[in-house]
Every structure is written in C-alpha cells, then in structure tokens.
Amino acid sequence: MIDFKPGYFVLLFLYTCLAFAGCKDAWKDHTEINIERLDRTLFEQISNDANLSTFTSYVVKTGYDAVLKSSKSFTVWAPSNEALKSIDPTVVNDTAALKRLVGNYIANQSYFTTAPKPSLVIRMLNGKNTIFTKTTFEEANINQADVYVKNGVLHTINAASMPKANAWEFLQSLSTASLQKDFIKSQEQEEVDTSKGVLLYKDPVTTKGVYQEGTTFKVIRNRYFQRISNISSEDSLMTYIILNNTAFTAEQNKLAAYNKHANALYADTLTKWSVVRDLVVNKVYGLNELPDSLTTVTGVKIHLDKSAIVETRLLSNGIAYVVNNIGYKLMENKIPTVVIQGEMPDSLRVPANPLARIKNDPQGKRFTDLQTGSITSSPNPLYYYRYKSTVHSVKYEVYWRAINDILVAPISMKVDFNTSRSFGSVLFPLATVGYRSVPSIIGLAQGSDAYRDAYKEVYLGTYTADTYGTLYTFLASSLAASSTAPTALSLDYIKLKPVN
Incomplete structure (x- = not known):
C-alpha cells in the first residue's frame, strides 16, 4: 500500500488549479467575441x-x-x-x-x-x-x-473596380461611329406616361383619354428595348452582339432584297431592323464557353466564329462581343417560314359556323383544324376562310395539310393570295393554278398507307411576294353555279416556306 503524505495532496491541488486557469485563459482567447x-x-x-x-x-x-x-x-x-x-x-x-x-x-x-x-x-x-x-x-x-x-x-x-457599362452604355461609348448604335438610338420616341394619370373622360372623337393636368408626364421610350430586349436593363444578364460597321453594312446589303417596299425609307428601316433584331442572347457565354449555335431572344439561331470577334467586353448585365462577321442560315432563321393555322382565320364566309376540331394524327400527335360541313349553295364570291400574315419580299413554296373526314367524296379547294382584304378583287394565285382535291379518309383502315398519306402535308406550288408587308391568304371552296355536287372546307395549316 502506497502512503500519500498530506503535502502531496496540497501540491496536486495547486498544480490542478494553475493548469485549469491556463486552459481557461486559452479557451477565452479562442472564443471571445470582439465586443x-x-x-x-x-x-x-x-x-x-x-x-x-x-x-x-x-x-x-x-x-x-x-x-x-x-x-x-x-x-x-x-x-x-x-x-x-x-x-x-x-x-x-x-x-x-x-x-x-x-x-x-x-x-x-x-x-x-x-x-x-x-x-x-x-x-x-x-x-x-x-x-x-x-x-x-x-x-x-x-x-x-x-x-x-x-x-x-x-x-x-487590392485593386480598384470601376463601374462596368451595361450593353447599351457600352454600345454608345464606342470610340468609332456605330451604325448599329445610330439605328437603335433612332428608335427612341417621346410618349406620355398615363400609368399614374387621373382619367377625366374619353374624347368622343379620338376615343383617347383626357387626364387631369399634372398627373401624366412625358417619357422617352425605345421601340427596340420594348419589342426585342431592353439592353440597358441591369435586371437581366445577356450576351450582346455588336456588329462593326463593315459587318453591319454587309448584313444590310444582304437583307435588303427581302425587305422591299414601295416606300424607300420604310424599306431601309425594315432592313436595318432585320439586321439588329437577332443579336441578343438571354444567357452569358464567356469566350471559351461559346457554343456552335446561339439562340437569340427572337428564336433565331446564330453562329459566332471566334476569329470574327474583334473586342470582348464584360458588362454589368452580361458580356458583349464586337464582331466583323456573323453566321446564320438565311432561309431557316432570318427569313422565317410562315405557318397559317387553320383554326385562326382573320375572317370567313361560310354557310354556317365552322367547327374547330382537336384531333390526333396517325403518330398520336394532337392538332387542331377548322372544317365546314357540306356546302351545297353557290354564293358569289365563293365561300372562304381568310387569314392575315406578314411576308418578306421572297419566293415561297406553299404547302397545306387538310383532312377530309367530312364527305365520302373528295373535296376541292384552292389557295389564293391578296394584298387586299377583299376576296375576288386582285388575287394572286399560286404558280400552279387550280383547285386541289382532298381525298376522303372515311372508311379507310387507320393503319393503312392511304390513311397515313392523307395526313401528310401537300405541296401546292409557289408564290412570290413582291414587297414586304401584310398578305391575306384565302382558302376557297370550289362550288360553282353550275355544280350540283356538295363540297366542304377543311384546313389544319398552310405553310409558306421561303426559298432562294
């Protein structure tokens, strides 16, 4: 048995206290908040x-x-x-x-x-x-x-950080003259902001609102910012393409042929708008992240070759590339295909209210078409559906998809175009003139080749638009005064595909 003397315990207690005090100071140094x-x-x-x-x-x-x-x-x-x-x-x-x-x-x-x-x-x-x-x-x-x-x-x-310009500020700051900047600047217009205005009454002649004085104010708005993208906004991030003057002029010369108009000034504006319209991408792509194809806010796909980039600038709302060239497929992207949906007529002349039908094609894909039942009378002009669209000055291949599950006999229809809204005035028929027969699918086996073929789009001919602007497309019935056989109207869509 070990015999501990009383002095031993006294020394042990003192050492323990000193050690505890030391630990306490170290822990305090470690955890103490700088009050x-x-x-x-x-x-x-x-x-x-x-x-x-x-x-x-x-x-x-x-x-x-x-x-x-x-x-x-x-x-x-x-x-x-x-x-x-x-x-x-x-x-x-x-x-x-x-x-x-x-x-x-x-x-x-x-x-x-x-x-x-x-x-x-x-x-x-x-x-x-x-x-x-x-x-x-x-x-x-x-x-x-x-x-x-x-x-x-x-x-x-350790370094100063100057405020970065946004895309619009950078475009305006370019040391050399910029055709792109000048055109976008020209889209500014003065408007009256009535968002907080106190409406007194509406003018019975102009139907415009008359507001209490001092409750409205004038503002400058830019059509490009409103219709394409507000490149001055700090609230969204983008990749912005700036064409130097060489590239801008080359694009303008290329696109002028597709924006012809009787008014030369309007044609020039249309062409320049077409140049600047497809240059904003709603995502930031660094130089080493550029994909082969960029989809712009307008849905157009463009290609940037790194060798064409002459300047790169980080922006407060993204990144900008100044380029001397830009690539895209002209007829697939810049000059779009016009698709006229059958169920969305601008106007119509039919013997009764047409019926919009939701259906499935042989592949199970859902679509909506418009159909009119049996037509037995012969009005003058003929029965028709009318559609309003905008076209470029270019040659179009014309297709339709029309399903005849209305009559057992084939139905006969034609497509005509007019720059006027009136049917039968100055019509521009297809290069392939005449009515086209749409065979019936009534009685056909759904898995048969004939049934599947009936759902394919059909080439009708070509149409060349001489100028950019509004085009009225008419789908007309074939019932003439001398005919006794009933007919009908049916349309899924008409497609106008631009070609060189």
Missing part, C-alpha cells in the same frame, strides 16, 4: 483603418458616410489606398462620377465569403452588378475578409 468591433458601424471601422483613408475620404465626399452609419446592413468591399492610386483624377473631381464609383463597392445585406458557390452576382448601390467569389471582387483579390461589425461586413480589396 468593441461589434459596437462599431461600417463607417467607423473603415475610417479607423489607415490603409483605407483615401476610400474614407471618398465616402465622406459622396455622402455615403451617412449610409454606412445607418442601422441597415451593408457589405463594403473597400479598396486600399494603393489600389485607388489608379483612379483617374477626373473621376475624383466629378461628384456624380465619384458617387457612382463609391456606390460600386457597397451592397445591401451582409455577404460573407462563404456565400459564393462558387460565385455570386450582386447588385451594388450604384445599380450595377458585380461578381463576388470566395477570394475575389471582380478582378480584385480580397486581402482581408469577413470583418463583421455592427451593421454589416467589410472586405478589403
């Missing part, structure tokens, strides 16, 4: 850092010090004094420009470096978008990260 820093605002934290004194002076000069003292939460990416040496003095001396610059480093809410996975696009107080990763802010590296204070988070960066 002093949590009492500071972002402005106080920044202004207490000598390495951020230049940025502090800019914050004060632009009035952002009041923002960074407020109770709201913000994130600041503060550039060091060394980083701000590269800023152009003209920016520093221009209060508006300096405010845009300082606002480019401040965002609402708190963003720690754990948030990007792997990156975040963040809206800054100047309205611009920036890219934040775990280690970078735009092109700058983060030297000190995640400094948490009373009203947000501070990161210190």
Whole structure:
C-alpha cells in the first residue's frame, strides 16, 4: 500500500488549479467575441483603418458616410489606398462620377465569403452588378475578409473596380461611329406616361383619354428595348452582339432584297431592323464557353466564329462581343417560314359556323383544324376562310395539310393570295393554278398507307411576294353555279416556306 503524505495532496491541488486557469485563459482567447468591433458601424471601422483613408475620404465626399452609419446592413468591399492610386483624377473631381464609383463597392445585406458557390452576382448601390467569389471582387483579390461589425461586413480589396457599362452604355461609348448604335438610338420616341394619370373622360372623337393636368408626364421610350430586349436593363444578364460597321453594312446589303417596299425609307428601316433584331442572347457565354449555335431572344439561331470577334467586353448585365462577321442560315432563321393555322382565320364566309376540331394524327400527335360541313349553295364570291400574315419580299413554296373526314367524296379547294382584304378583287394565285382535291379518309383502315398519306402535308406550288408587308391568304371552296355536287372546307395549316 502506497502512503500519500498530506503535502502531496496540497501540491496536486495547486498544480490542478494553475493548469485549469491556463486552459481557461486559452479557451477565452479562442472564443471571445470582439465586443468593441461589434459596437462599431461600417463607417467607423473603415475610417479607423489607415490603409483605407483615401476610400474614407471618398465616402465622406459622396455622402455615403451617412449610409454606412445607418442601422441597415451593408457589405463594403473597400479598396486600399494603393489600389485607388489608379483612379483617374477626373473621376475624383466629378461628384456624380465619384458617387457612382463609391456606390460600386457597397451592397445591401451582409455577404460573407462563404456565400459564393462558387460565385455570386450582386447588385451594388450604384445599380450595377458585380461578381463576388470566395477570394475575389471582380478582378480584385480580397486581402482581408469577413470583418463583421455592427451593421454589416467589410472586405478589403487590392485593386480598384470601376463601374462596368451595361450593353447599351457600352454600345454608345464606342470610340468609332456605330451604325448599329445610330439605328437603335433612332428608335427612341417621346410618349406620355398615363400609368399614374387621373382619367377625366374619353374624347368622343379620338376615343383617347383626357387626364387631369399634372398627373401624366412625358417619357422617352425605345421601340427596340420594348419589342426585342431592353439592353440597358441591369435586371437581366445577356450576351450582346455588336456588329462593326463593315459587318453591319454587309448584313444590310444582304437583307435588303427581302425587305422591299414601295416606300424607300420604310424599306431601309425594315432592313436595318432585320439586321439588329437577332443579336441578343438571354444567357452569358464567356469566350471559351461559346457554343456552335446561339439562340437569340427572337428564336433565331446564330453562329459566332471566334476569329470574327474583334473586342470582348464584360458588362454589368452580361458580356458583349464586337464582331466583323456573323453566321446564320438565311432561309431557316432570318427569313422565317410562315405557318397559317387553320383554326385562326382573320375572317370567313361560310354557310354556317365552322367547327374547330382537336384531333390526333396517325403518330398520336394532337392538332387542331377548322372544317365546314357540306356546302351545297353557290354564293358569289365563293365561300372562304381568310387569314392575315406578314411576308418578306421572297419566293415561297406553299404547302397545306387538310383532312377530309367530312364527305365520302373528295373535296376541292384552292389557295389564293391578296394584298387586299377583299376576296375576288386582285388575287394572286399560286404558280400552279387550280383547285386541289382532298381525298376522303372515311372508311379507310387507320393503319393503312392511304390513311397515313392523307395526313401528310401537300405541296401546292409557289408564290412570290413582291414587297414586304401584310398578305391575306384565302382558302376557297370550289362550288360553282353550275355544280350540283356538295363540297366542304377543311384546313389544319398552310405553310409558306421561303426559298432562294
């Protein structure tokens, strides 16, 4: 048996207390929250850092010090004094420009470096978008990260980050003259914004609203932004294609033949609109990410050859490529096929209300057509369906799909075109003139070749549109005054396919 003396226990107790005290101090150092820093605002934290004194002076000069003292939460990416040496003095001396610059480093809410996975696009107080990763802010590296204070988070960066232009700002800033910019600029128009107007009454002659004075205001709107894409918006990201003047002129010369019009000025506008219409892609593609085919917001597929790119610019709303050439399939994309759906007539003349039918073809695909039952009278002009569409000045191959499950006998119909809405005035028949017979499928076995063939589209002939504009297509019955055999009208679609 070991005999422990009383002094031993006293020494053991003292050593234990000393060891516990040491551990307690170490743990306290490890876990203690910096209470002093949590009492500071972002402005106080920044202004207490000598390495951020230049940025502090800019914050004060632009009035952002009041923002960074407020109770709201913000994130600041503060550039060091060394980083701000590269800023152009003209920016520093221009209060508006300096405010845009300082606002480019401040965002609402708190963003720690754990948030990007792997990156975040963040809206800054100047309205611009920036890219934040775990280690970078735009092109700058983060030297000190995640400094948490009373009203947000501070990161210190090693390079200045100038506000990036959006697609429209970049297009307007090009140092050389730009035909693309000039045309899009020409689409601006002054309008009266009545969204908050107080309506007093409607003019009985013009039917236009008359509003209380002072409740409406004039605004400038751009047709291109409204109809194609608002390339000035910071709310969407895009790949924007800019044609240099050589490429723009080449496209204009190519497309002029398909936009002919009696009014030369209108034809010129149509052609230029066709040039600029298909240049916006609703996705950002870096240079090394460009696919073989890009689908634009208009649905047109284009091809960008990397060798044709003369400048690349990162934007606040995406990326822009200035190119000297652009590729696409003219007749499949730029000059579209016109498909006229049978169940959507612009007007009609039939003996009774036609019936829109939802059916399945032999492959099980659902479609809707329009049919009129047995026609036994002979009006003047003939019974017809009329359709309104827009065509380019080009030659079209014309097809239809029409299903005769109405009569046992074949039905006979024809397609005519007119630039006037009146049937029987100045009609432009197909190059292959005459009525076409649509055989009946009544009594045919559904799996037979004859049954399947009846659902195939049929080539009718060609039609050449002399000018761009509205075209009225008429599907007419064949019942003449001397005929006694009944007929009918039936149409799934008419297709006008452009050809060279």
